[in-house]
Amino acid sequence: MLDQLVVNGKKATRDGFGDGLLEVGRQYPQAVALCADLVGSLKMDAFIKEFPDRFFQAGISEANMMSMAAGLAIGGKIPYTGTFANFSTGRVYDQIRQCIAYSEKNVKVCASHAGVTLGEDGATHQILEDIGMMKMLPGFTVINPCDYAQTKAATIAIAEHQGPVYLRFGRPSWPVFTENMPFEIGKALLLQKGTDVSIFATGHLVWKAVEAARELAAHGISVELVNIHTIKPLDEEAILDSVQKTRCVVTAEEHQIAGGLGESIAQLLARRMPLPMEFVGVHDQFGESGTPEALLEKYGMGASHIVEAVHRVLARK
Amino acid sequence: MADLVQLKRIATQVRRDILRQTHYAASGHPGGSLGCADFFTALYFEILRKNDAHFSMEGKGEDLFFLSNGHISPVWYSVLARSGYFPLGELATFRKLNSRLQGHPATHEGLPGIRVASGSLGQGLSVAIGAALAKRLDGDDHLVYCLTGDGELQEGQIWEAALFAAHKKVDNLILTVDWNGVQIDGRNDDVISLGDLPAKWTAFGWDVLHMHGNDMQDVLRGLAAAKARTGKGKPVVVLMKTEMGYPIDFMMGTHKWHGVAPNAEQLENALSQLEETLGDYPYVEKYQPEGA
Numbered sequence: 001m002l003d004q005l006v007v008n009g010k011k012a013t014r015d016g017f018g019d020g021l022l023e024v025g026r027q028y029p030q031a032v033a034l035c036a037d038l039v040g041s042l043k044m045d046a047f048i049k050e051f052p053d054r055f056f057q058a059g060i061s062e063a064n065m066m067s068m069a070a071g072l073a074i075g076g077k078i079p080y081t082g083t084f085a086n087f088s089t090g091r092v093y094d095q096i097r098q099c100i101a102y103s104e105k106n107v108k109v110c111a112s113h114a115g116v117t118l119g120e121d122g123a124t125h126q127i128l129e130d131i132g133m134m135k136m137l138p139g140f141t142v143i144n145p146c147d148y149a150q151t152k153a154a155t156i157a158i159a160e161h162q163g164p165v166y167l168r169f170g171r172p173s174w175p176v177f178t179e180n181m182p183f184e185i186g187k188a189l190l191l192q193k194g195t196d197v198s199i200f201a202t203g204h205l206v207w208k209a210v211e212a213a214r215e216l217a218a219h220g221i222s223v224e225l226v227n228i229h230t231i232k233p234l235d236e237e238a239i240l241d242s243v244q245k246t247r248c249v250v251t252a253e254e255h256q257i258a259g260g261l262g263e264s265i266a267q268l269l270a271r272r273m274p275l276p277m278e279f280v281g282v283h284d285q286f287g288e289s290g291t292p293e294a295l296l297e298k299y300g301m302g303a304s305h306i307v308e309a310v311h312r313v314l315a316r317k
Numbered sequence: 318m319a320d321l322v323q324l325k326r327i328a329t330q331v332r333r334d335i336l337r338q339t340h341y342a343a344s345g346h347p348g349g350s351l352g353c354a355d356f357f358t359a360l361y362f363e364i365l366r367k368n369d370a371h372f373s374m375e376g377k378g379e380d381l382f383f384l385s386n387g388h389i390s391p392v393w394y395s396v397l398a399r400s401g402y403f404p405l406g407e408l409a410t411f412r413k414l415n416s417r418l419q420g421h422p423a424t425h426e427g428l429p430g431i432r433v434a435s436g437s438l439g440q441g442l443s444v445a446i447g448a449a450l451a452k453r454l455d456g457d458d459h460l461v462y463c464l465t466g467d468g469e470l471q472e473g474q475i476w477e478a479a480l481f482a483a484h485k486k487v488d489n490l491i492l493t494v495d496w497n498g499v500q501i502d503g504r505n506d507d508v509i510s511l512g513d514l515p516a517k518w519t520a521f522g523w524d525v526l527h528m529h530g531n532d533m534q535d536v537l538r539g540l541a542a543a544k545a546r547t548g549k550g551k552p553v554v555v556l557m558k559t560e561m562g563y564p565i566d567f568m569m570g571t572h573k574w575h576g577v578a579p580n581a582e583q584l585e586n587a588l589s590q591l592e593e594t595l596g597d598y599p600y601v602e603k604y605q606p607e608g609a
């Protein structure tokens with residue numbers, strides 16, 4: 001299947017958010033958007049141009065923005081908040097917890113520049129803990145799309161979904177390859193059938209997993225590659241079906257190992273089907289300044305690291 | 318003590334450093350850095366009473382400085398290097414992998430001169446207040462300085478800190494606000510207006526002073542005046558008018574240069590507007606630390 005994968009150039013996932021948001025604006029008159037002084041970075045200009053009255057510039061006041069979004073949701077609007085992932089989560093965790101999660105408000109927390117691939121701005125901005133924080137909040141849906149097309153589809157899909165959502169995407173230009181694939185919240189996306197090992201990947205690392213799977217195929221290892229864009233709720237049946245067959249697992253994500261996708265899958269397997277498992281992600285470290293590719297390499301999230309993890313897990317099978 | 322002419326020469330060189338750092342990193346924030354170059358030069362080469370021999374995290378018996386608007390790190394790195402905190406040549410590593418000169422200031426890599434990470438806006442004033450309280454507890458009569466942006470004042474935490482400092486009479490503290498009137502998405506007045514800023518600080522119980530941040534003589538006057546107002550029961554704030562991008566002709570009068578690095582052509586043009594007064598730092602792709 002991977003040999004038939006069509007790569008349609010490169011685009012940033014945040015562009016998918018911007019284009020998706022414009023669509024949402026057109027389809028849903030009750031959709032509104034808020035931003036905290038990062039309109040250009042979040043690609044919200046097109047929405048603002050077409051729907052100036054439905055956009056609220058909050059200024060550099062993320063806490064205020066989140067609680068205002070809850071108020072807009074009370075009034076029947078579908079608020080989309082936009083800022084960097086760090087300022088969408090850690091900065092405003094209690095506002096989200098109390099006003100949005102606990103109060104069950106239909107707010108879409110849309111977060112760009114997640115992970116080390118934001119690059120040169122460095123660790124202050126490179127949040128690697130956000131999936132964990134957000135998946136722990138009862139009732140929250142957590143989605144980390146892998147490319148431009150999936151981010152656009154997810155941005156549109158969450159408008160229809162009733163309930164709070166954390167949508168996590170990033171800064172760099174990245175291969176676009178899911179254009180003709182379905183997107184459904186909570187449904188894993190099978191990218192390649194295989195028999196030796198299951199790789200479950202999310203976000204930017206899905207592309208790294210594609211590269212790894214190709215390299216492994218050249219060495220006669222058959223990878224089942226599954227894109228888990230929705231980390232919560234987890235598509236448990238799809239994961240178990242795959243693992244039933246391959247009997248071992250590698251997870252890959254641009255996030256701390258603690259609290260991420262791998263941890264969610266480990267919990268599922270511990271309950272239902274304990275099997276050897278390896279984790280590709282950040283091991284209890286902060287990031288730093290550098291180019292996205294150099295940082296993925298340094299922090300153990302390159303294709304070669306996924307390949308190594310597969311070899312390790314196969315040895316334990 | 319440096320004289321006015323010498324301070325101006327340093328500030329000009331600092332501006333060249335800012336442009337070159339951001340150019341070679343192909344990222345970073347030249348606009349606010351350029352606007353604050355006179356302030357940083359005055360602070361590090363004239364105002365701060367600091368221990369030049371070595372950097373200590375605790376900074377006992379020294380004045381301390383905290384940069385809250387961490388994105389203008391290039392100006393801070395330049396004055397830190399040029400006042401001896403670390404080798405000048407290390408500026409070549411700005412924003413590169415394995416550098417101590419992170420995109421936003423950090424303590425994690427052990428860069429001398431930095432006492433807390435900043436970059437996520439709105440937090441530095443609170444840290445400065447804490448450090449000022451520690452000095453007071455220790456009977457250390459040195460001062461704590463802090464710089465924030467003006468857009469940054471939209472963060473609620475700033476005003477929590479402002480209330481606290483006035484209530485607790487934290488009068489060994491001098492806050493300067495880079496009042497350039499702009500932020501990422503445009504003019505403060507178009508994003509979220511700060512309204513009558515002097516009146517707000519006054520109402521919050523602060524002693525409010527003004528200075529022109531792009532006039533070295535006025536910066537020296539303003540900071541000296543601020544110093545004279547410490548110890549009188551009120552925290553002191555200096556509202557510093559600056560121009561983002563000053564004095565590069567094509568960088569002024571807009572917010573566009575907040576976070577964009579000059580390309581080769583723009584760098585050349587900008588540098589042609591600034592005399593190389595003290596010598597540029599050598600730029601090399603792979604910096605080798607001295608003695609390594």
Ligand SMILES: Cc1ncc(C[n+]2csc(CCOP(=O)(O)OP(=O)(O)O)c2C)c(N)n1
Nearest residue numbers: 037349436437438466467468469499500501
């Ligand atoms: C908490 C937080 N929110 C958003 C940002 C992104 N950001 C970086 S600089 C900036 C604008 C700051 O404006 P100002 O303080 O006026 O600084 P200037 O643009 O004048 O340098 C923003 C929104 C951030 N760094 N931290």
Ligand SMILES: [Mg+2]
Nearest residue numbers: 467468499500
């Ligand atoms: Mg400003």
